[in-house]
Amino acid sequence: MPSHHPAPPRSRRQFIALVPALGALSWCVRARADTLLKETDPEAIAMDYRADAGKVDAIRFPKFKPGQTCANCALYGGDQGAASGPCGLFMFKDVTAIGWCNAWEKKA
Numbered sequence: 536m537p538s539h540h541p542a543p544p545r546s547r548r549q550f551i552a553l554v555p556a557l558g559a560l561s562w563c564v565r566a567r568a569d570t571l572l573k574e575t576d577p578e579a580i581a582m583d584y585r586a587d588a589g590k591v592d593a594i595r596f597p598k599f600k601p602g603q604t605c606a607n608c609a610l611y612g613g614d615q616g617a618a619s620g621p622c623g624l625f626m627f628k629d630v631t632a633i634g635w636c637n638a639w640e641k642k643a
């Protein structure tokens with residue numbers, strides 16, 4: 536019986552090396568799902584994002600028409616009926632379905 540332990544097979548070593556990466560990835564996915572864009576976030580300010588389209592200043596934004604919301608914007612990726620979802624503009628944060636920003640575009 537040899538006294539030394541054989542080295543783990545290569546595939547096992549590769550898997551072990553991957554574990555921290557997988558952990559970081561699942562953390563990112565969870566963090567992303569938990570993070571709602573705030574009106575005070577710099578990227579939100581840059582796009583004049585409002586969490587409630589009803590609060591959009593129609594004088595400041597003449598292109599805004601009542602009825603326009605993230606839920607019917609071309610860049611919105613949330614599930615139908617969900618309160619919030621991802622937006623193509625804000626990579627790591629969700630926007631509210633009833634929100635609006637200056638980049639609103641009619642869903643095709």
Ligand code: SF4
Pocket residue numbers: 584604605606608609610611622623624630634635636637638639640
């Ligand atoms: S681009 Fe569209 S979905 Fe994204 S925040 Fe602006 S209005 Fe909402």
